[in-house]
Amino acid sequence: MSDEINVVITGAAGQIAYSLIFNIIKGDMFGLDQKIRLVLLDLPAFMENLKGVIMEIEDCAYPLVTGIIATTDVNEAFTNAHYAILVGAMPRKEGMERSDLLKANAAIFKVQGKAINDHANKNIKVLVVGNPANTNCLIAMLSAGNIPKENFSCLTRLDHNRAKSQIALKAGVNVKDVHNVIIWGNHSTTQYPDVRCGYVNVSAGVKSTIPNIIKNEAWLQGEFISTVQKRGGAVIAARKFSSAASAAKAITDHMRDWVLGTPEGEYVSMGVHSDGSYGIPAGLIFSFPVTIKSGKYTIVQGLPIDTFSREKLDITLKELQEEKDLALSFLEM
Ligand SMILES: NC(=O)c1ccc[n+]([C@@H]2O[C@H](COP(=O)([O-])OP(=O)(O)OC[C@H]3O[C@@H](n4cnc5c(N)ncnc54)[C@H](O)[C@@H]3O)[C@@H](O)[C@H]2O)c1
Numbered sequence: 001m002s003d004e005i006n007v008v009i010t011g012a013a014g015q016i017a018y019s020l021i022f023n024i025i026k027g028d029m030f031g032l033d034q035k036i037r038l039v040l041l042d043l044p045a046f047m048e049n050l051k052g053v054i055m056e057i058e059d060c061a062y063p064l065v066t067g068i069i070a071t072t073d074v075n076e077a078f079t080n081a082h083y084a085i086l087v088g089a090m091p092r093k094e095g096m097e098r099s100d101l102l103k104a105n106a107a108i109f110k111v112q113g114k115a116i117n118d119h120a121n122k123n124i125k126v127l128v129v130g131n132p133a134n135t136n137c138l139i140a141m142l143s144a145g146n147i148p149k150e151n152f153s154c155l156t157r158l159d160h161n162r163a164k165s166q167i168a169l170k171a172g173v174n175v176k177d178v179h180n181v182i183i184w185g186n187h188s189t190t191q192y193p194d195v196r197c198g199y200v201n202v203s204a205g206v207k208s209t210i211p212n213i214i215k216n217e218a219w220l221q222g223e224f225i226s227t228v229q230k231r232g233g234a235v236i237a238a239r240k241f242s243s244a245a246s247a248a249k250a251i252t253d254h255m256r257d258w259v260l261g262t263p264e265g266e267y268v269s270m271g272v273h274s275d276g277s278y279g280i281p282a283g284l285i286f287s288f289p290v291t292i293k294s295g296k297y298t299i300v301q302g303l304p305i306d307t308f309s310r311e312k313l314d315i316t317l318k319e320l321q322e323e324k325d326l327a328l329s330f331l332e333m
């Protein structure tokens, strides 16, 4: 890592950023020795709010922050960027069709992808959070032909964390003892949370598979999956706002692991460019189990896919293909 890194956060005046920024400047994402120059991008109407956020960043007096830039200019924001966390997106408004949302966001992520292509450090790592996250990530990646595809990812770590937590609650174990759950596919209600290969540390040196611990296949194939799939909507229904603190924690987990690596034998879920693994055609951003070493992820290979899982993978694949076709048709890409 260089002495100082430029970290861009879009949607910097929003709910997620209000937790995320403080995780980053505390050192939770890049470690306690990494100096950070924050670049905060938002829309002109939110610059006053952003001024307040900047006052609070200053008032935290964290020593890792070496500079703060607030801007509404995408080209300025991504200049020499080492990391970009694309949180800002057009939210779904009343009466808006899913296709309207895809169209508005495809336009935003095309512009941001091009700005990254033209101005960012060529080794930049980009994480897309704003929904629809997989397809927004795909558009940004396709608009940034000079940046390797492997440098783009989208957030499914929140779903991964939700899955771990639901298993821990059901099994009555600490969440730190639950390992290798997987989120396949889209960050949407078609995602497939899969724990067939996951395990729980039962006692020192003893582990047992999640299906063996839970001993309730109907729950694992039914309520567990739908709870994780619909958790984002359930939080919105209860809180009247989208998940923010848990999303910021998941972003921090995702980026920390991408930069610093995953523990030996541990998988995490990441939306990444598909390469044909598990029959998912190349050209989509699909959530897979990955391991990470020296800043590079590898899709875990050779996991068994039974008939139930194949059907689930095909459902989420179909949705992603439809989103891609629609988004590309709007952009004429
Ligand atoms: N992938 C995930 O797991 C996950 C989880 C939670 C939320 N989300 C999504 O993250 C996004 C942000 O959520 P939030 O709660 O912070 O929303 P928010 O509405 O509180 O904040 C969004 C911010 O983005 C800004 N923005 C909008 N368009 C922009 C653009 N073109 N450039 C720069 N800034 C722009 C807005 O002005 C606003 O300040 C939403 O799309 C939400 O659905 C994704």
Ligand SMILES: O=C(O)C[C@H](O)C(=O)O
Pocket: 131, 158, 231, 232, 233, 235, 242, 243
């Ligand atoms: O913002 C949303 O639509 C939900 C969000 O993606 C979540 O999973 O919490």
